[in-house]
Amino acid sequence: MTGLRAENLTLAYDRRIVVEGLTLALPAGRVTAILGPNGCGKSTLLKALARLIRPQAGRVTLDGEDIHALPTRAVARRLGLLPQAPIAPEGITVGDLVARGRAPWRGLLAGWSAADEAARAAALAATGLTDLAARPVADLSGGQRQRVWIALALAQQTEHLLLDEPTTWLDLPHQIEVLALLRRLNREQGRSIVTVLHDLSLAARFADHLVLMAAGRVLAEGTPEEVLTPGALEDAFGLRALVIADPVTGTPLVVPA
Amino acid sequence: MSRGLSLLAAALLLACLLGLAVGEVLLGPADLWRGLLTGEGPGGFTLRVLRGPRVATGALAGAALGMSGAIFQSVLRNPLAAPDVMGFTAGAGLGALAVAGFGAGAGLSVTLGAAAGGAGAAVAVALLALTREGLVPLRLVLVGIGAGFTLTALTGFAMTRLPGPEAMEAQRWLSGSLAARTWGHAGQIALTALPLALLTAALVPALALLEMGDDLAAGLGLRVQRARAGLAALGVALAAAAVAVAGPVPFIALMAGPLARGALRRAGTAGPGAVLAGAALTGATIAVLADLAARAAVPGVQLPLGVMTGILGAPCLLWLLTREMERGGL
Numbered sequence: 001m002t003g004l005r006a007e008n009l010t011l012a013y014d015r016r017i018v019v020e021g022l023t024l025a026l027p028a029g030r031v032t033a034i035l036g037p038n039g040c041g042k043s044t045l046l047k048a049l050a051r052l053i054r055p056q057a058g059r060v061t062l063d064g065e066d067i068h069a070l071p072t073r074a075v076a077r078r079l080g081l082l083p084q085a086p087i088a089p090e091g092i093t094v095g096d097l098v099a100r101g102r103a104p105w106r107g108l109l110a111g112w113s114a115a116d117e118a119a120r121a122a123a124l125a126a127t128g129l130t131d132l133a134a135r136p137v138a139d140l141s142g143g144q145r146q147r148v149w150i151a152l153a154l155a156q157q158t159e160h161l162l163l164d165e166p167t168t169w170l171d172l173p174h175q176i177e178v179l180a181l182l183r184r185l186n187r188e189q190g191r192s193i194v195t196v197l198h199d200l201s202l203a204a205r206f207a208d209h210l211v212l213m214a215a216g217r218v219l220a221e222g223t224p225e226e227v228l229t230p231g232a233l234e235d236a237f238g239l240r241a242l243v244i245a246d247p248v249t250g251t252p253l254v255v256p257a
Numbered sequence: 258m259s260r261g262l263s264l265l266a267a268a269l270l271l272a273c274l275l276g277l278a279v280g281e282v283l284l285g286p287a288d289l290w291r292g293l294l295t296g297e298g299p300g301g302f303t304l305r306v307l308r309g310p311r312v313a314t315g316a317l318a319g320a321a322l323g324m325s326g327a328i329f330q331s332v333l334r335n336p337l338a339a340p341d342v343m344g345f346t347a348g349a350g351l352g353a354l355a356v357a358g359f360g361a362g363a364g365l366s367v368t369l370g371a372a373a374g375g376a377g378a379a380v381a382v383a384l385l386a387l388t389r390e391g392l393v394p395l396r397l398v399l400v401g402i403g404a405g406f407t408l409t410a411l412t413g414f415a416m417t418r419l420p421g422p423e424a425m426e427a428q429r430w431l432s433g434s435l436a437a438r439t440w441g442h443a444g445q446i447a448l449t450a451l452p453l454a455l456l457t458a459a460l461v462p463a464l465a466l467l468e469m470g471d472d473l474a475a476g477l478g479l480r481v482q483r484a485r486a487g488l489a490a491l492g493v494a495l496a497a498a499a500v501a502v503a504g505p506v507p508f509i510a511l512m513a514g515p516l517a518r519g520a521l522r523r524a525g526t527a528g529p530g531a532v533l534a535g536a537a538l539t540g541a542t543i544a545v546l547a548d549l550a551a552r553a554a555v556p557g558v559q560l561p562l563g564v565m566t567g568i569l570g571a572p573c574l575l576w577l578l579t580r581e582m583e584r585g586g587l
Contacts, residue, residue, distance in 0.1 A: 014389055052475050076478030083472035091522045104478035
């Protein structure tokens, strides 16, 4: 029972049920993309996986333990979350923002340790930001800024990394840059990555495992080839589309009909 | 200590020296120096009895208000959030007046009355502003503005029930005044505000996480609701401590944070700890200078401190409002 699992999960805001009876095992050491139409509950599911919302029924387990039975900081040392719209404090530099990812590892009165510095340096290097460490975050481009947030999550040194639409608002080259970075982090550092994405073909290109959701349920999961079929796209999005092999990578490419 | 904080501390020192030297009796540098060192000469009495306690009380109350405002501005991520704008100081003023009106006198009971009034106003505003999505900062600010008017009206009503002379005295106190403060007042605000400031300092790491949004803060291991409630409680208590010794002085809490941020940013980075310390220094400087201006502006007339901070603060509020509207924050 290793890794992150959702067992018979029901999630609701007030009385409005968003996700009902969902069971899902996220493969350890892989890149998983959660797909689905707007309002299908994918962001809500991600928040529940990150322990931000308490389920109405069912549970989320991390290596077999109920995530709500674990202390907040202990979870934050094993599982990082990059939400959709984090706020960069005014005037903060790249290095200072990335340093805040060390929060779950620092004691109340403990200073900045050698381990903290090593983690920050590694996070900056992995995201190609070492030379920008002294720059204010506000001066950076959208793609660079997104890399700063990913670096913050890396400095947290968690084995699981959850991201909510990390490519929204980015132009295509920057979307590819961010997704390539996530896959590289997975391959080189062995981190399990779960990300909510909108672009189906990019998801097929960069993720090992896809989860297709609709109306609070999992419609299909598996490899990109197994999940992205014309029938599943029709069911999930009401979209009539052809699925052909991507001429560059051979992964499924969705072409709306 | 960063360069920005050193500059703000120097400004406070200068303001205090001016506040001690200037008044009906103008002290020259030599008399001021001698009075400070030996307590003797023409400066001695002025410093020991007249202006010393007044400047000390003003500086400490201003610091408490400035820190309180900066806490709310950070926690609610809104530069318009401050205990005076949101009705908390009005609540504290009403609480203190209620206690004083019952003849319980000054000191501890007034402090407790102010604390109870401030906390009552804060809880009422939070409950009224509560929606299904939790507490939305802008809604909280707007409900607070409304609550402030209501509490001020209630205070006005309570005043009409007081006998003439007491009503005059209460009116003076309610506009925020440092007239006739003793070392007892200075000691009281020191003993209440310093422990609160230390507790706030312990929560600076939590504030650093809250600034980045609730979800990210929670993902980094912070118990968001608990941290926010703790910080808000400290903000209310700091404001109430200041109100108990200086009355509900308007606008200092609102002005100190943005001014300190501006000064700190010009001198380099501004982390949440530096902003809190800077807002305390700035609040103290504003209080001392505004009190000096209130004493010295019109010869022979002592205006209440609150009149001066109102004159200074209203344009500052308008500036913050227009800036927020341009940014689309409102």
